[in-house]
Amino acid sequence: MKRNIVIATLTAAALATGGTVAAFAAGDDETAAQRQSSSGTQVVVDHDDRDDANDADDRADDVNDVNDDVEDRTTVATGDVSAAEAIAAALKSVPGTAVSADLDDQDDNGKVVWGVDVLGDGNTWHSVTIDPATGKVLGSHTEREDDTAQVRAALKGASVTAAQAAEAAAAKGTVTSVDLDDDGASQAWDVETRGSTSQADQDWQVDLNSGKVTADRSDGDED
Template sequence: MKRNIVIAVVTAAALVGGGTATALAVGGDDDDSTSVTRTDDDREDRGEDRSDDRDGDGDDDTARAAAPGGVTAAEAITAALKHTPGTAVSAELDDGSWEVDVLAEGGTWHTVRIAPDSGKVLGAQKDDEDDAAEVRAALKGASVTAEDAAKAAAAKGTVVSVDLDDDGDDRGWEAETRASGGDEQEWSVGLTTASVTTDHDDD
């Protein structure tokens, strides 16, 4: 005789590998049943998976907001240049670390990763970029470095990125800051005066 009833019975509680096991018996027919055993470790694994999914789904702004602080953009640039001498062209707090792009002697590009809580070099890699000539042309006659621009923009908030804008006639540094309330603002920093103005392109 077939029964269309689902019976869930807690049949046993035992210690399995240091955790608690719960046995569930689920049946729809007399002759067809399925037994599922779950342990505390399984539950913990599922919780970790959900946490990993949340971490992986965030955008750059979320990653920057979650990153530990302490090391400023200017300090990250200084640390990167000490490791890889050259000209810093950009610095961004991304995926839990500062990433500083350096144009080294000979026109080779390098990305240096800096820990935002200690200032230590986490790693460096050579990049295949071919715009060294354009960058050098944009910086010709400039007296304000990326580090200087980061320091100047810091008066407006916490700097989370600084980058060289070498397009068009209005060349200069672009800096992004975050206020204590979380609001973000982009600024333009001059290549010769370090003057900080609102980036109207952001508007």
């Protein structure tokens, strides 16, 4: 920087002559601290370089955040294991009916995984974790919940499974989640898809009996 060269020149001149020279750095966005040297020369400490380094670190952090997001989306777009395949792997591991499958952002180890919920006998729920690259079961745990009647009522007589709903919606994009909507008037499978790194996620409903895919109007999406 020119300002640093001027300060260095003035300081050298002061040391050569034994006199005292004051050097000042000016700027609306700068802060400077002065210290007295042993020769009596006032030297301005310019923090611009340190501020520039901090700004560079901030920019690097922003780039890393973007890269992490792209990496997550790339994993979804190019992964070998689809939602339907993750459900199939979970059902091989535990008995029951798959009620949801979600591509979780991270597990405890910071890895993107499929999380599949399976309704078992009675009030038993199985949560199964699937590797999206290999389809390997990474782990599972079982819980018991009293409120399963509504879910069972929605599934009773349904001819379209969660895996079939995922396959039907796959024509709209890469499926990232499938969930049973047992609350609404028109009960269906709620499916979320992702088109590419530049496209927003979209929500769809898959009819429990016909398998017809329609846009989820509650989110303002269009088919």
